[in-house]
Amino acid sequence: MTQELIRLSKRMVELGLCSRREADELIELGRVTVDGQVVDQLGSRVTAEQKIAITAVKMTAYKQPDRITLLLNKPVGFAAWPEAAGKPWLDLLNSEHRDAQDKTGFALLKKHLPHFQVPCGLDTEASGLLVLTQDSRLARTLATENEQEFLLWFTGELSAEALKQMNSRTKFDGQPLKPYKVTRQSDQQLRVVLRAGAPEFLPALCELVGIHLQACKRIRIGRIALASLPESQWRFLQGNERF
Template sequence: MTQELIRLSKRMVELGLCSRREADELIELGRVTVDGQVVDQLGSRVTTEQKIAVAAATMSIHKQPDRVTLILNKPAGYAAWPEAEGQSWLELLNNEHRDAQDKTGFVLLKKHLPHFQAPCGLDTEATGLLVLTQDGRLARALATEHEQEFLLWFDGELSADALKQMNSRTKFDGVPLKPYKITRQSDQQLRVVLRAGAPEFLPALCELVEIKLRSCKRIRIGRIALSSLPESNWRFLQGNERF
């Protein structure tokens, strides 16, 4: 006769191992074993005959800040806003894409994911540094105060006069632009430094001088640079890092 399967978290509560709330956290942290094998998938099911144990904590979730901030090297095709077309960056927030150099010891639980904001957006096809934070105050500061740096690759000819024209715009869609500076890096590459705001006007600037924007990559926000973080990887912001 086949034994009935019940949710692992429910069985842990029945055995008095933890509370219902704690069960899901312990499972996600990889601290639960079933018959000696680690089970870290929420919704897993077990029989009443299987041996369930909880390993001693090697790190404490309570040692990390109440509101954490991540940086992600967003690949093309992933949307920075929930309402935008394309795959969501939420799909990358898992242990598979966590950078090996992240030594914070912090943990990321699925129940925390809806609380992240991406205050400095990127177009779906743009790549590079995306900041994801649970800190509302930091989100507001990032959206209004901090300098951003981009690299643009383009097709076409760009004269000195055309570059000067790109730097002369003061409004975009009737909205005043904050100060920005565009410099040439090579025949087909530009460097853009702008003060806060999202970079939606960059494709329009390229179109203005009849060059085609091929790709856009953000490499820095404030004092935080993308550096060597691999594409699609993310890491927690360390305690000594400031924008």
């Protein structure tokens, strides 16, 4: 006979181990074991016979910093700034959208959410890596000294001469541009590397040579790459990661 599976958080409440809210937090922190094995995924299910315990010490390799930094794979339609059109990225900062591969064990406290800075913004219609940080020093550094890498998908014909023209701009909206490089990846895809540049000039760059920008995705900021972080998911910047 198949045993009934119960949500782990519900079972913890039934056993009097904690409240439902505390159960979710303890699971995310990696402090819950089932039959001696750590279970840190919300929504996990157990049987009534399995042994559930809460560890006394957080199972983390390093301490959560006072000022946290998050990496978000922003989808199209979400705004990077409060004044921009689109859904707020704040809507994605919940346990449902936390990357399943994030093993830091850090807790995301609600009181932290309003205090994030977004030093490297993205247009609402662009997607990819977004940095959310409470570290003002890091925010200033990323805003002025970082290198960003983008993939662009376009329609239209792009000649070698047009590609050369794309690499020749020195100003945008009357302001000087820092060095950047546009290279062709395929017939309909370009790679752009900016050095503390403004990614909002990319549509204008395509318009300059008569091609239509269909999609724009940022895949790297400094040494931090988007890698396997799924769209709409976020994770903590790890202690050994540096921009």
